[in-house]
Amino acid sequence: MKKSTLALTIAAVAIAQQVTASGFVEDSKATLSTRNFYINNDNRDSDAGTAIAKTNGVQNYQSEWGQGFDLRLTSGFTQGTVGFGIDAIGLLGVRLDSSESKHGNPTGALAGGSVFPSQGNEAENDFSSLGLTAKARVSQTELRLGTLMPKNPVVMSNDGRLLPQTYQGGQLVSNDIPNLTLTAGQLEHAKGRNSTDEKGLSIGGANGGSDYTKATLSNKFYYGGADYKLGKNLVVSYYFGELKNFYQQNFLGLVHNWAIGPGTLKSDFRYYRSRDDGANGDEAAYFTSGYYPDHASLATRIKGKVNNDLYSALFLYSVDGHTFGGGYQFSNGESDFPWLNQGDGASTSTINDIQLQKFVRAGERSWQARYFYDFAKLGVPGLTAGIVYVRGFDVDTVGRVGVSQVSTLGTGASEWERDLSVSYVIQSGVLKNLGFAWKNAMWRNNIPGQRDQDENRLIVSYSMPLF
Numbered sequence: 153m154k155k156s157t158l159a160l161t162i163a164a165v166a167i168a169q170q171v172t173a174s175g176f177v178e179d180s181k182a183t184l185s186t187r188n189f190y191i192n193n194d195n196r197d198s199d200a201g202t203a204i205a206k207t208n209g210v211q212n213y214q215s216e217w218g219q220g221f222d223l224r225l226t227s228g229f230t231q232g233t234v235g236f237g238i239d240a241i242g243l244l245g246v247r248l249d250s251s252e253s254k255h256g257n258p259t260g261a262l263a264g265g266s267v268f269p270s271q272g273n274e275a276e277n278d279f280s281s282l283g284l285t286a287k288a289r290v291s292q293t294e295l296r297l298g299t300l301m302p303k304n305p306v307v308m309s310n311d312g313r314l315l316p317q318t319y320q321g322g323q324l325v326s327n328d329i330p331n332l333t334l335t336a337g338q339l340e341h342a343k344g345r346n347s348t349d350e351k352g353l354s355i356g357g358a359n360g361g362s363d364y365t366k367a368t369l370s371n372k373f374y375y376g377g378a379d380y381k382l383g384k385n386l387v388v389s390y391y392f393g394e395l396k397n398f399y400q401q402n403f404l405g406l407v408h409n410w411a412i413g414p415g416t417l418k419s420d421f422r423y424y425r426s427r428d429d430g431a432n433g434d435e436a437a438y439f440t441s442g443y444y445p446d447h448a449s450l451a452t453r454i455k456g457k458v459n460n461d462l463y464s465a466l467f468l469y470s471v472d473g474h475t476f477g478g479g480y481q482f483s484n485g486e487s488d489f490p491w492l493n494q495g496d497g498a499s500t501s502t503i504n505d506i507q508l509q510k511f512v513r514a515g516e517r518s519w520q521a522r523y524f525y526d527f528a529k530l531g532v533p534g535l536t537a538g539i540v541y542v543r544g545f546d547v548d549t550v551g552r553v554g555v556s557q558v559s560t561l562g563t564g565a566s567e568w569e570r571d572l573s574v575s576y577v578i579q580s581g582v583l584k585n586l587g588f589a590w591k592n593a594m595w596r597n598n599i600p601g602q603r604d605q606d607e608n609r610l611i612v613s614y615s616m617p618l619f
Contacts, residue, residue, distance in 0.1 A: 176237060179228025182618040187220040189314045189611050190249075191266050193256070196604040214256035216267040216275065217249040220314040229289050239285040241299060245314045245346075250275035264346035264496060267314050281348045283318055293326040304335060305403040305422070306375050306393030307492055308499040312507075313345040317497065320350060321373075335391075336376040344496035351494050355398050357441030357455050359495040368437040372396035373492060377403070385409045397430035397438055399458040399490045415471025420479075422464045422503065426490050428457035442488030442514045444548040460485035462512060466503045466520075473529030475538075477522040479503050483512045504542050507571045507593040508605060511544040518544035534577040543568040549600050567597035587613040 192215040223242040229235030247268055252258075255275045256265035268275035283299025300319045301309035310317040323337035341350040352369025354360075360367035377391030389405040402425045410417045431438040436455070443456030466479035481504050483489050489512035491500045504511040504518050511518040524538035547565035575589035591609040 175228040175235065176230045177228065180226060180619070182223070182225045183615060184618055185222040185224075185613065185615040187222070187314060187611060187613045188218075188248075189220060189267065189609070190217040191215070191313075191607065191609045193266060194606040196606070213254070214266045215249075215254040216247075216256075216265060218267050218314045219246045219248055220244070221246075222315065229287075233290065235289045237287045237289070239287065239299075241283040241285075241318070242280070243283075243315045244278065244280040246278045247275055264344070267346055269347050269349075279315075279346075279348045281318075281343060283343075292328045293324065295322070295324050297322045300337070300339070302337065302339070302375075303501075304375070304377060305389065305391045305405060305424075305501045306377070306401055307339065307373065308501050310345055310497050310499040312497065312499070315345055317345045318343045331381040333379040334376075335378070337374075339373040339375075339492075340371045342492070342494055344494060347496060351496075353395055353492055354494055355395065355440050355458075355490050356488065356493045356495075357439050357443075358398070358437065359493055361495060367495070370396045370398060394429060395490075395492065398428075398432045399426055399440070400429045401426045401490070412469070413471070415469055418468040418470070420466040420468075420503065422462075422466075422501075424460070424462040424489065424502075426458050426460045426462070426485075428459065433457050440487050440490055442548070443486060444514050445486040456487060458490050459487045460489045460512075460514070462489050462502065464503045468522075473526040475522075475524040475526075477520070477524075479520045481511060481516075481518045481520075483514060483516045483518075486514065488512060488514050504544075506540055506542060506569060507591060507609075508595045508607060509542070509544075509567065509569050511542055511567070511569075513544070513547045513599075515546050515548035516544045517546050518542055534579045535575075537574045538572075540571045541568070547599055565597070565599045567595065567599060567602075569593060569595045585615045587611070589613070 193213070195212050221244040225240040227237040227239060229237045245268065250265070250268060252274050255270065255273065257270045257273050262270060264270050265275055269279050270276065285296050285298035285300065288295045298320065300321055300323055301316060302319065302323060303309060309319065319339045320341040321337060321339035323335070326334040339353065342353060343350050352371050353373050354367050354369050358368040373393065373395045375391065375393040377389060379387055379389045381387050385408060387407045389403070391403040393401045404423045406421045408419045410419070432440065439455040440458050441455060443454060445456065461484045462481065463484070464479060464481040466477065468475055468477040481502065489502070492498055499505060500510055500512070502510060502512060504520055520540060520542040522538065522540040524536060527535035543566070545566040547567065549565045570593070572592045573589065575587065577587040578584055589611040593607045595605045597604065
């Protein structure tokens with residue numbers, strides 16, 4: 153029996169003994185959220201070339217449309233020194249439009265397309281999953297075992313498609329010490345945003361790419377950290393993450409809010425130190441992507457051990473509905489920045505992780521500019537719009553896809569992405585919480601083996617409490 157299943161069984165027995173206790177039922181709630189999601193990707197020919205891209209399982213054009221349902225049941229806690237509870241999440245995705253030519257899996261080698269899991273080279277008609285989470289609380293400390301969606305500097309659950317990504321594991325969060333939040337956890341498996349299967353954990357370069365059966369996996373990701381509030385405007389954070397046999401990562405962060413004139417300036421500083429762990433140091437099956445040490449021979453470049461330092465600073469000034477922002481990020485070291493990545497869509501908490509790209513390649517320096525406006529200031533609450541532009545340069549590369557490898561280290565490749573977004577959520581009346589969003593992204597680059605890309609997402613969402 154899996155440890156997570158055993159934990160849920162024990163919790164269920166404990167809860168059954170106190171299920172009528174005040175709090176467990178009274179504090180329970182249920183919410184049904186729906187998401188109608190359309191996406192299209194135009195993968196334009198650039199350095200990769202059409203034939204090479206298709207060989208690697210990427211079509212020129214991908215387009216899918218679906219309806220998602222997200223039902224969440226959250227219990228209260230039983231009475232007593234130790235309170236017990238249980239949560240459940242039910243996910244269902246229904247295909248509305250897709251085809252062999254639109255699905256994005258021409259060879260059938262991928263686990264899924266843009267939105268749906270694959271059956272051969274076509275999309276499944278629907279996919280679903282059920283997640284259960286046992287929980288226990290003592291004072292202001294809560295333990296959760298089962299289905300998790302963590303969001304912290306070293307692991308981020310992705311919610312960029314029809315259904316969210318989930319993990320299996322355990323997490324402890326304590327707020328018993330004033331102004332201090334302590335977090336610790338262990339993850340064992342991930343369920344992708346376009347999948348119903350639990351997978352082991354991996355990183356780019358070892359996750360098998362287009363063929364998950366060739367992936368090298370781990371079922372141990374440990375993480376922990378602390379967020380300490382110094383006064384009302386300053387938060388200092390430290391986190392540690394370790395994917396067994398792949399990498400160790402340390403994070404330091406500082407967020408400060410400062411009232412300047414009529415507005416507020418938010419400063420966000422982040423530093424990640426990532427190094428190899430165990431087999432990643434010398435076994436090719438565990439190597440990460442984007443490895444370009446000056447001293448190595450050509451044969452050992454492109455993939456290798458984790459070695460990366462990531463520095464960033466982001467500044468946001470908000471005043472009268474306007475938010476102006478700018479930031480800078482430097483990915484320094486012999487490898488790309490590592491993160492939990494099973495090859496089916498994953499997020500990081502880095503400042504330049506936007507709609508299409510993350511700008512964390514080896515050697516890459518990137519800056520961003522952004523602007524958002526909240527139209528509530530003009531009497532239209534719920535309407536927001538924004539633009540983000542990120543440009544990366546000095547990217548380390550070597551060789552080219554489809555042509556002979558060159559014998560020297562290449563530097564100086566560049567990329568840029570521009571994102572536009574408009575969203576509106578009805579604030580009152582019978583249609584309260586009905587939302588509409590459009591997200592458009594454009595990515596251009598001269599990185600060997602990569603293709604330019606344009607993407608549109610249209611989203612209609614609705615959330616309603618059931619009890």
